[in-house]
Amino acid sequence: MIKAVIIDDEQSAIGVIESLLEKESERIQICATCMSVETAVQAIRKHLPDLIFLDVELLDGSGFEVVEQVEHLPGRIIFVTAFEHYALRAIKNQAFDYILKPIKPSEFSLTLEKACQQINANTPILESGGLIRFMMEAMKNKIAIPTRHGFQYIEVPELLYIKGEGSYSNLFLKDKKEMMVSKIIKDFETILIEKGFLRVHKSYLVNMNHIAELRKDDSGYLVMDNGVKIPISHKDREKVLYKLRIFSNLI
Secondary structure: EEEEEEEEHHHHHHHHHHHHHHHHOOEEEEEEEEOOOOHHHHHHHHHOEEEEEEOOOOEEEEEEHHHHHHHOOOOOOEEOOOOOOOHHHHHOOOOOEEEEEEOOHHHHHHHHHHHHHHOOOOOOOOOHHHHHHHHHHHOOEEEEEEEEEEEEEEEEEEEEEEEOOOOOOOOOOOOEEEEEOOOOOHHHHHHHHHOOOEEOOOEEEEEHHEEEEOOOOOOOEEOOHHHHHOEEOOOHHHHHHHHHHHHHHHO
């Protein structure tokens, strides 16, 4: 009997996989369903599953953390994800497989059959380090924005600036799109400070790669690539100007 563990932060997604595996009950046993990194790691160590259906975003972290925390994965990972296709092709190159959300029964069946054949043939499982390294590299220039249906991944270079509005933040992108997110600006600053962003005002976090002009009138302001003027905090003016000077090689 092939043992399986399902790991996803959405109960509805777990239910879909469970219903599809019901048809395979004679050869596949669902040992556990998990929604967090912690419970997933515990379940994998306890049951040593042959198959691991793993979502990328979990309640307390990511699927990558599960892979990292289990030193020697006992089974084959089938990622259940909404990642774009170029990343998915790389997962295949690392001898892992994937199912794209929303799950299509026909694709699920093909992927499952391939995995079962490998398990029955005792095909060796390749180490997971290559997958982790690739996915971290692929995602380092992206941020995950929470939406009603999950997450939307945005390329960091496409983000011009963020305006904080109380408990919300408004994201302004190169294609003139705007996104209102129920996160405070400090949450974004923590993530983006190492990616070329600078907090120039209590309400503004800017991508320094998209500054078109620096004006020193009054306390100073920035002109972004889209022509929008961003004020510089009077209190932090010297610190901001110093960081801009270092980043932009100002003489």
